[in-house]
Amino acid sequence: MRISLARIRLELAHTFRIARSADQYRESVIVRLEDGGLDGLGEAAPSPRYGQSAESAERALASLDAAALEPAEQIEDVLGRAAALLKGEKAALAAVDMALHDLLGKRLGSPLYAVLGLDPGKTPVTSYTIGIDAPEIIADKIAEAEDFPVLKVKMGLDNDREIMETVRRLTDRRVRIDANEGWTREEALEKALWLETQNVELIEQPLPAADLEGARWLAARTSIPIFADESVHVASDIPRLAGIYRGINIKLMKCGGIHEALRMIHAARERGMEIMLGCMIESSIGITAAAQLSPLVDYADLDGNILIGNDPASGVKAREGKLALPDGPGLGVTIVESRLSKSLKRARA
Numbered sequence: 001m002r003i004s005l006a007r008i009r010l011e012l013a014h015t016f017r018i019a020r021s022a023d024q025y026r027e028s029v030i031v032r033l034e035d036g037g038l039d040g041l042g043e044a045a046p047s048p049r050y051g052q053s054a055e056s057a058e059r060a061l062a063s064l065d066a067a068a069l070e071p072a073e074q075i076e077d078v079l080g081r082a083a084a085l086l087k088g089e090k091a092a093l094a095a096v097d098m099a100l101h102d103l104l105g106k107r108l109g110s111p112l113y114a115v116l117g118l119d120p121g122k123t124p125v126t127s128y129t130i131g132i133d134a135p136e137i138i139a140d141k142i143a144e145a146e147d148f149p150v151l152k153v154k155m156g157l158d159n160d161r162e163i164m165e166t167v168r169r170l171t172d173r174r175v176r177i178d179a180n181e182g183w184t185r186e187e188a189l190e191k192a193l194w195l196e197t198q199n200v201e202l203i204e205q206p207l208p209a210a211d212l213e214g215a216r217w218l219a220a221r222t223s224i225p226i227f228a229d230e231s232v233h234v235a236s237d238i239p240r241l242a243g244i245y246r247g248i249n250i251k252l253m254k255c256g257g258i259h260e261a262l263r264m265i266h267a268a269r270e271r272g273m274e275i276m277l278g279c280m281i282e283s284s285i286g287i288t289a290a291a292q293l294s295p296l297v298d299y300a301d302l303d304g305n306i307l308i309g310n311d312p313a314s315g316v317k318a319r320e321g322k323l324a325l326p327d328g329p330g331l332g333v334t335i336v337e338s339r340l341s342k343s344l345k346r347a348r349a
C-alpha cells in the first residue's frame, strides 16, 4: 500500500457567500491509495465550521502509516484504526473511507452503488445552490442554473427578503432555503411564515446548531419542514433530533465517509426522518462518492463540483438535475491528468 496526497485549490466561479463566510476558493486534500495494482481515490474538503482546514487534514493524513490501512479490503477494521489515528479530522477520515470503497469496487470490478445493492435509476435530482448576493448576481446564477429543477437559496444575512423576491421574479422553480444558523427564533418564525407563501420545500438549519428547543418551537409553528445540517454530524446525533427536525442533511465530510453515512441513513429511517445528502465545496471525487449513496435518500444537494471552475476529476453528472452515476468500477471517477496527477507525487511507502 502506498499513500499519496495532493493539496488542491478549487476555484469558485462566483464568490460563495453564506451566513457565516465568503470564499473565492476552497482547498481540498486528495488521497490516493495504491494497493494490489489498483488506485483508490478520496477527497478531504474540510470545513472551518468544524475546526478543520486543508492544513489540519493534510497533517493528519501525512501522519498515517500505510500499514495501518492494511488489509484494505477489511474496511470496517481499517476505518476504526484510521478514525483513532486521525483524531477527529472527519474530512480526512472521509477521504480514506472513499479511497477504500473505491478500491473495493475496483477489486470486485463493480461500481460502488452495485456493491451496495443500489438501483442507479433511483438517484434524486440535485439542487443548485444560490449563495447570498446582490440581485443582479443572483439573476446570473439563476440563468446558469437553468437545467436544475430545484434551487437551494442561502439566507441568514439582512437581505433575505430581497433575495427571495429576486428569485421569485425570475423563476417558479422549487426552492429549498438554507440559513446556516443565521436566524434568531423570532426572526426564523417571521421568515418561515412569509416563506410559506413562496413555494418553499424545506428550511435547513434556521437556528444555531445547539438550539434544539428553538428548532422544536419553530417546527411546531410553521408548515415548512425543518432540516438539520450543522446540528447533525454522525449517527449518534440522530436520536435526540428525532421528533424535532423532519430530516437531516448528511455530508461525508462531517460524518467521516460512506461507512458512517450508511449508518446515519439507517438510523434516520428507523425514526421516520427524511434524508438529504449534501456536500461542501468539493471536486467530483467527493461528490461522486456521496452520489453513490443517493439512491437511498430523498433529497440531494450535491453541486459542489458544479460551482468550481477547475474540477480535477470527472464522475457523476447532473442531467436536468438528476444525478447520473458513472458506470466504472468503484467510485467511477477519472482524474483530469493535467490538473491532478503531477501533484499526487508525494508518495509514502
Ligand code: MG
Pocket (backbone or CB within 6 Å): 178, 180, 204, 205, 229, 230, 249
Ligand atoms: Mg446547510
